[in-house]
Amino acid sequence: MHTFVLAGGCFWCLDAVYRTLRGVQDVVSGYTGGTVADPSYELVCTGTTGHAEAVAVTFDPEVIPDEVILDVFFTLHDPRQLNRQGDDVGTQYRSAMFYADDEQKALFEAARDRASELWDGGVVTTIEPLGEFYDAEDYHQDFFAKNPGQGYCMAVAVPKVNKVRKAYSSYIKAA
Numbered sequence: 001m002h003t004f005v006l007a008g009g010c011f012w013c014l015d016a017v018y019r020t021l022r023g024v025q026d027v028v029s030g031y032t033g034g035t036v037a038d039p040s041y042e043l044v045c046t047g048t049t050g051h052a053e054a055v056a057v058t059f060d061p062e063v064i065p066d067e068v069i070l071d072v073f074f075t076l077h078d079p080r081q082l083n084r085q086g087d088d089v090g091t092q093y094r095s096a097m098f099y100a101d102d103e104q105k106a107l108f109e110a111a112r113d114r115a116s117e118l119w120d121g122g123v124v125t126t127i128e129p130l131g132e133f134y135d136a137e138d139y140h141q142d143f144f145a146k147n148p149g150q151g152y153c154m155a156v157a158v159p160k161v162n163k164v165r166k167a168y169s170s171y172i173k174a175a
Contacts, residue, residue, distance in 0.1 A: 001025060002061050004069055005032060005098040005130050007052035008077035009085025014055040016144035016157045017076045017164045021171050023063025028056045029136040029143070032098055033128055041137055047090035054098065056133055064171055070111035073097075075167055076160045079115055080122040086156065095123075098130035 008014055011029040018027045031044050034051030044051045059069055077085055079095045097112070099105040108127045116123045135141075143150075144157050165172050 001058050002066060002069075003056055003058045003100075004066075004073075004104065005054050005056050005100075005133055006073050007033070007054035007094060007096040007098070008073060008079070008125075009053070009093045009095075010088050010152070010156070011053040011055050011136065011140065012143045012152070013076065013085075013157045013160045014057075014073075015142065016161050017072065018055065018057045018069075019142065019145070020161060020165065020173055021059070021064055021069075021072070021168070022173050023060045023171070024057060024069075025060060026056075026058040027142075028058075028133075029140045030054055030056060030133050031092075031136060032131060032133045033096060037132070038134055041140065044092050045090075047092055049092070051092060051134075052094050052096050053092055053136075054096070054133070066107055067111065068168065068171060070097075070107065071114065072164055072168060072171075074111065074115035074118065074123075074125075076164050078119075079112075079125045080119055082124045095125040097125060097127050098133075099127060100130045 031051040034049040036049040083091045097108040
């Protein structure tokens with residue numbers, strides 16, 4: 001199994017998308033990249049902790065290759081937006097990839113290079129060393145599945161899920 005820690009806006013959207021993919025064993029929403037130990041959602045939302053809302057995606061690379069997991073990441077959010085995704089504004093919504101070792105760093109750099117070609121340059125995604133990852137509160141875990149009619153989910157997450165389903169249909173879990 002491999003685990004990638006990725007941040008691209010609100011973690012609800014990343015969680016919702018990755019849970020649809022074959023080979024993904026687990027998705028944990030959390031916080032990383034900051035300086036405050038064991039932060040709360042409310043504290044991270046202030047933008048003062050340095051943490052990003054992120055997901056730890058654990059997957060079987062025999063079922064879904066590393067490159068697909070990373071290309072999905074660059075499909076489901078706009079990596080050209082600095083410290084924001086749409087109306088979600090602040091460093092906690094930055095586009096970032098957190099590497100655990102040099103191999104992951106190289107994979108992330110290659111994925112960012114591919115994305116830069118697709119997005120006509122301007123990709124601002126940072127590649128940062130993975131520090132401590134703090135699990136988000138229980139109510140954030142698998143939020144989309146638990147709250148499918150919630151306004152944010154309907155307006156923001158559903159279009160992202162649909163975009164990835166269309167682009168990566170061969171990797172979507174059977175219903």
